[in-house]
Amino acid sequence: MKWQKEFGAQHLKNFDYILGAIIIFFLIGIIFNNQIAFIGLGVFAAYLIIHKLYDKEIGTKLELSTPQTTVKLFPGEGAKLTLNLQNRSVFPIINGEFQFQTGPAIKAYEHVEDTEDNWNQIKIPLSIFRKRKTIIELPVLAEQRGVSKVYNITFIIPHLFDFDQLTLKYNSNYQTEFVVFPKLLRVQNVETVFHMIPGEGRSNISPFEDVQSQLGTRDYSYSDPFHRINWNASVKSQSLQTNVYEKVVDMAYVFIINLGTTSDLNMVRFNNNLENLLSYTAYLCEHASRKGVPYEIFINSRKPGKVPYVHLHEGEGKNQYARALEMLARIHKQSMIMPINKMLHRLGKYFYKPKTIIFIGEIPQGAMQTMDSWKMVQKSVFHVKQEEDGAIIKPLEKDGITNAK
Numbered sequence: 001m002k003w004q005k006e007f008g009a010q011h012l013k014n015f016d017y018i019l020g021a022i023i024i025f026f027l028i029g030i031i032f033n034n035q036i037a038f039i040g041l042g043v044f045a046a047y048l049i050i051h052k053l054y055d056k057e058i059g060t061k062l063e064l065s066t067p068q069t070t071v072k073l074f075p076g077e078g079a080k081l082t083l084n085l086q087n088r089s090v091f092p093i094i095n096g097e098f099q100f101q102t103g104p105a106i107k108a109y110e111h112v113e114d115t116e117d118n119w120n121q122i123k124i125p126l127s128i129f130r131k132r133k134t135i136i137e138l139p140v141l142a143e144q145r146g147v148s149k150v151y152n153i154t155f156i157i158p159h160l161f162d163f164d165q166l167t168l169k170y171n172s173n174y175q176t177e178f179v180v181f182p183k184l185l186r187v188q189n190v191e192t193v194f195h196m197i198p199g200e201g202r203s204n205i206s207p208f209e210d211v212q213s214q215l216g217t218r219d220y221s222y223s224d225p226f227h228r229i230n231w232n233a234s235v236k237s238q239s240l241q242t243n244v245y246e247k248v249v250d251m252a253y254v255f256i257i258n259l260g261t262t263s264d265l266n267m268v269r270f271n272n273n274l275e276n277l278l279s280y281t282a283y284l285c286e287h288a289s290r291k292g293v294p295y296e297i298f299i300n301s302r303k304p305g306k307v308p309y310v311h312l313h314e315g316e317g318k319n320q321y322a323r324a325l326e327m328l329a330r331i332h333k334q335s336m337i338m339p340i341n342k343m344l345h346r347l348g349k350y351f352y353k354p355k356t357i358i359f360i361g362e363i364p365q366g367a368m369q370t371m372d373s374w375k376m377v378q379k380s381v382f383h384v385k386q387e388e389d390g391a392i393i394k395p396l397e398k399d400g401i402t403n404a405k
Helices: 011-032 035-057 231-237 274-291 317-329 340-350 367-372
Strands: 003-007 062-065 070-073 078-087 093-102 106-108 112-115 120-128 132-142 146-158 165-170 177-180 197-202 208-219 241-250 253-258 260-262 268-270 295-299 310-315 356-361 381-387 390-395
Touching: 011 035, 070 078, 070 317, 078 093, 078 106, 078 120, 106 120, 120 132, 132 177, 177 317, 231 241, 253 274, 253 340, 274 295, 274 317, 274 356, 274 381, 295 317, 310 317, 340 367
Parallel strands: 070 177, 253 295, 253 356, 356 381
Antiparallel strands: 003 165, 062 078, 078 132, 093 120, 093 146, 106 132, 112 120, 146 165, 146 177, 197 241, 208 241, 260 268, 295 310, 381 390
């Protein structure tokens, strides 16, 4: 049963009073052969039967529709929280109070009774007549990054046949969720990360070539490597010919986000600038998606499984941007942190070709040594730094990594 019934403290006492009245009227009727006593006995017996039927049926035929949908919003956008309730019972629900809680990512401006850092309490007066359906539509506003669900659903109703309250607690999960993306915070000098390294994109000005994609041949020059001579073409033209390959450039990004910071006791804890770090990442993802550049993301938020950190595989375009925003939205504010140096050590095996690395967050001691082991050139590593007037992206220098933020 999806609804758990909890009767008030007076419920059993009221039942005992009715049962006691039935016994008294029965004894009076038997002893004094009083017909009025038997009429009273019949009235209380009928009342007791209806009372028990009501207790048994109430809540068993109350249905709450829980569509499995995800509403995706940016901060400041509005939506509607819809709850569909249907009472299939012959008993009406009158003057009840429908209660539930939501996470802090969304905020309702109607029927809000209590607000805390991690939840909002909402209470709605509600009556549902027999064999009727009711739709609750509550306007909500995306307040902050995160995921909000409806939970602790409770329906408090007055008992129809006594003076107590009946509480119906919903035991199943409400499937609709609200995902609020991080806001986009601009990062200055973002174009500086577009420097050319070997890859799969085609370009006429790149210094790198794809030896698998031959465009043709040209006359041999003394500066050409010997292994690039095309002997078949040389024989046909009676002069040495050199292979010409298609120019390539790889603008792929790797965003590495460190959500932690190191305390004076060398303990890893959450960075107080967490929301800004994720907002900078969202801006970089939007920029890369708009330029049609592939990217992947690594975040040292610990998760169970063989890969103990959050990873978005390389991709590009609108679908990749949507996946990135949702992944950033689902980063919990109090999740466990994996030490960034441990994650960097594990990432080495993924970089079989050079990438443009962008660090976001604090870079602790030992990070540059790990990156040097990837055989990467210094100029392909950048760092998003927080300054007074916002964030700026700069090439990462060895002498500037200690406690960089």
